[in-house]
Amino acid sequence: MDAVNEPVHPEQVRISDAERHAVAERLRTAHDDGFIDLSEFDERIAEVWRMRTRGELGRVTRDLPPPQRRRNDGLVFADSAGGVAMKVLAVIWLCLTAVAVSGWGIVALTAGVEYPWFLWVSAPPGAVLLTLWLTGIGRPRRGNR
Incomplete structure (x- = not known):
């Protein structure tokens, strides 16, 4: 089988800007919640925009807890x-x-x-x-x- 027809492993699939934005938002939440400081947030965001594949993208959030549902989900007014x-x-x-x-x-x-x-x-x-x-x-x- 030649290289053109071989399936691509899911971690090797290229990422879109929308996926980068989603990870950036997750990092922003982690910073807002105090899991990472501003310096580390900046480093990780810069890294996100340099990444090309889903496998790489998963590295920047691997050590963060899963996203929590926010208090204002479904409510009328924001927490701002x-x-x-x-x-x-x-x-x-x-x-x-x-x-x-x-x-x-x-x-x-x-x-x-x-x-x-x-x-x-x-x-x-x-x-x-x-x-x-x-x-x-x-x-x-x-x-x-």
Whole structure:
């Protein structure tokens, strides 16, 4: 059998930039979690971009623990300063809305006024928070560790 038709061992398969990015993200997580220091992180990242095969790529993460699921997976707000700010603002907005709806309910029951004035209190800040969140402020990144 000639060399052209021989199967390539999985560790000899060339890697893509997407695979390099995934390993770089794993190294970034290891640095963030304190498993490697900044100097070692820099060395390993430089090494990742010099590597060509999957076998080589596996060497830079071999001594790291398996990736853990992060706390913000599936949650609405990220574990960042923006996520904390949005969470605080959302809680304040919910409290404001609860007070306004309660006040409206009391007035509606006692005076018979049914005009939903609480929407003037609740809707504008709610629209601002929703717009910020939809533009990505405080929201977890997709595929975030």
